[in-house]
Structures are given as C-alpha cells and as structure tokens.
Amino acid sequence: MGMTVVEKILANHGEKETVEPGELVKARVDLILGNDITAPVAIREFKKIGIKKVFDPERVVLVPDHFTPNKDIASAEQAKIMKEFAREQEITNYFEVGRMGIEHALLPERGLTLPGEIIIGADSHTCTYGALGALATGIGSTDMAAAMALGETWFKVPSTIKFVYRGELNQWVSGKDLILFTIGEIGVDGALYQAMEFTGPVIRKLSMDSRLTMSNMAIEAGAKAGIIEPDEITYAYLEGRAQRNYRGMFSDGDAGYSQIIEYDVGEIEPQVAFPHLPENSRGIKDVGEVPLDQVVIGSCTNGRLEDLRIAARILEGKKVHPRVRLIVIPGTQKIYQQALKEGLIDIFIEAEGAVSTPTCGPCLGGHMGVLAKGERSLATTNRNFVGRMGHPESEVYLCNPAVAAASAVTGQISSPEEVS
C-alpha cells in the first residue's frame, strides 16, 4: 500500500523507506518557531540542557506577536528574554515590532515555510503551514527546547482523514466557511491524533490565503496537521519568496486513509460558530438575532490581504453601527502597507473602525480589544472558548471577514447580502 503525503514527509525526515500510522518516528525538523509567550519557557528549559548553541540559528524563528507591542511590564520582561536569546544565539529570523507580523501570517509571507518540510512551533496554530504542503504542527515549549538542541523530535505517525470538497462555492463563502463547516460536522476532537488532508476540485482552485485559513484551524478539530498538496497556486505563491530549496510531496493513489469524507460545497453558506466551541457552527440563515458590542477582523486565521480586501469591499462608503467597536488588524507589516496602498485602510477609518499594528492581541484576550462581562464579539479569529477574548462571561462568535464586516455595519450578526 502507498503512503499519504504526511506519511511520506515523516518517512523522508526519519530516514526510512516507509512508515505506518501508530509508529513512533524520530525525525529531523526544518524549522522551529516560538513566540513571546512560549519561547521564554523554552529558553529556560534549553538552558537546563547545558549546551551552548542551538542546532542551527537560521532554522529557529522567534516572533514577538502575542502581547506585543508589549502590553505591560510583565509582558515586556518576557519579550526581553526572547530578544536577548535571539541576539546571543545569532538567530537570523527574529522579527522585532515594526518588522514583525502575526507569526502564521509572517512565516509564509517570508518564504520560510515550504512544501515537503517538517515545521514545529510552540504555538498550536503552527498547522497553518500545511497549506503549503508542509507537515507543520504545534508543540509545547519543552519540545521546542529539545528540538532547538537536537534539530530533531519524535512523532507518532498519524492516520489521515481525507476531505474532498466538490461543487461550486456560494457567494461570500471562503476557506473559513469550509473549515468551520467541517469542524461542525466532525467536532472539536473529530480528527484527534490524526492528520487532515484537504483536497478536491474546490481546494485546487482556492486562493493561498483561503488555504492558509483552512489549515490554520485544523487544530480546532484536534488534528496534528491540516495539509494541502502543493500545486500551481502554491508554486506561484513561492516564486521569489522561498528561502530554501524544497521538494513537494504527494499522497500515493493507493494511500490508506482512516476515513474519506466528501462535501458538496454548494450546500455550504457562510458559517458562524456560536459560543463556546468552534464546532457550534451553523449557516448564516440560522443565526437569528445576535446584537454585538465588538467586531474583530484579523488574526493568524483571517488577517491576510484577501481578508482585508473582502472586508473593505463591504465597508466602503458605510459606517460601523454606533453600538459596535470595529477593530481591524492586518496580519503583517507588508499586508498593512499593501492595504494602505490599495486604499483599504482609508475605507476602514472612514467607516469609523480602528486599525492596529499587527498583533495576536484580542484573539486570546491579551490586549487591543478585551471584552467586559456580558459583552459579545464577532471575530474572524479561531477560538470562541469561555473567556477567550476577556471576561469569562463574555461571548465570541466566529465567522469569515465578509460576515464580520457586514455585521459591524448592522450591529448584529448579518449576512453580507443585507448590506451589499
């Protein structure tokens, strides 16, 4: 029997001919990522190992993005630990505020995440890079520390669920809706310990930004990875960007899957996930009346150029509802600048939305849009857990940028059709 793309990447990095689901493999890693919350713990653990240098200073990436620009003194101290470590280790891929972006928007943009690679990151949304055909997965700080020392880590080979998307996308339906719908179908542990492989004619036509959104949320179904085989869209995206040579890998025709699930996307309308789990998704027509206090457009899930363009298209010439705070956060400095050049930022400001420098901020209730008791936010982010964006008695609803923009105008969760 053949292998899936995930099995092939693991076999290749573990110097093995073949691997099988369930097998433990020691594999070389191509890139290791940490941020201002997870890297300080990893650095503390790394120092306990007692070796002086990381295995390769070009393959460790450190991004201060969660509580930055530093929100308070304690966060500033954490960010400083990372900055000093980067300098002492001569880490080339350290991105200071002003050069940074939200890690999972920044790394692909910089051509640091490539097909066929293994990328581990001390952040659960590291699975985003699956959109480029990499085996990318979240790990903890201690795993990060050990990998920085050894340049390798261990994996249990996951079985793979294949998701095939067919049909024609409805208007205003994007990668976000496909993944929210999928999580709604299989549940937040529907792919626990497994890999998700997204494929089919719809995926082959899907933009890179929408693919990144889909892979980003694989973790919300419990998956180890959410991978898309590379194709012309991937190669076009990587042109002039890729920082290393790479070799894409593909599933064999006779690869074994634990399940094959097919969806007709014609049946999928824009999705909204209700509190307090991403699996509580339903079509926009079934939402009912949900008044809002805040709308957030941004994050590692939906802070890319395509997302801002869609939001601007809806917000152009309109005003945000008087009861609502609209916060727009471009994913990286480059995205911010391009949005500025295209006049998108002007549209957001004219609509009376606030535009922020890149940060994870509100998504995890850090800063830049924390909710008070009883407040309700609609967000293009990835998690709506209890207390995720602030007070434990606040609420977060998840959606795509079009629904978020339309709802900012009406003051309640609304279909883009209502305002366009």
Added chain:
Amino acid sequence: MAEMKGKAWKFGDDIDTDVIIPARYLSTSEPEELAKYCMVDADPHFFNKVNKGDIMVARKNFGCGSSREHAPLSIKAAGVSCVIADSFARIFYRNSINIGLPILECADAAEKISQGDTVFVDLKKGVIKNETTGETFYASPFPEFMQEIIDAGGLIDYVKKKLIEEK
C-alpha cells in the same frame, strides 16, 4: 512517584487550555504563580480548594486549544498528582509527559469516578482504584518510548542523558 492517592475533582468534555489557564495570566511562566489561576474560569476557587496529591478527572479531549505549556505546569504546581480523562488533546498530552505531569487515558474510570471520590493510582501498572466505590479500572499503558521520558524525569533530562551518551 509511581503511586498517588487523592480526592477527585471532576470536569466535563473539551476542557480547553484557556479554561485551564486563561491567557490574561500568561505574562509569567513561574509555575507557582500560574498555579493560583489554575481552572479559574471553571471554578474560581479551585486553587484554594485543591489539596496536594488530588486527582483531576475529566471526559473527552482534555487540554484542547493552545499549545501553552503553562496549562500542565499550572495543574502540576497547583498540587494535582495525576489527570485521568477519556482522551487528551495531543499537544497537551506531549506537554504533560515532557514536564512530568502524570496523565492516564481511561474512559471507564473518567466516566464512573464522581466528584469527591477518593482515588488511588498506580502509574506503572496503569491501575486506577476508586476507594470510595471499590471499583478498579485499567488505563492504556504508555508506549515504551514515552515511559523512557517519564523514567528520565521529563524530556529535558532525557535529552541531557542522550547528549552525554553520544559523547
């Protein structure tokens, strides 16, 4: 420590890492500080009520969400000796093994143990005894490799040992 005994603290399905330790407390990584806010959004007084050695029991997908190692660190520093659940989210599972927080997958025990029961765990044998009801359960054993990490005292000590052996 291969044997532990304590009072059970029962939680439900899909307990996420934002509930275990909300992000608003992540501007530190000191375990003792994190312990004070362990489970705060599920039970604001958990830290004051839990005693050293107590056992956490939850249902499916425990520890889902973020990769923050602060989650198992806060549970361990709060004095919890072991977590039993139907299943664990994979990053939480790795993190717990890596930092030396004992965890056991056992759906039967997770279902039948009630809040406040006295529970005895023999980690090596994977035996869970509910001393309140007299029931005995058997957890899935750790793969050999993970047992090596546990025996070494966590991943960092395992890596240290490995680096010395290579020299």
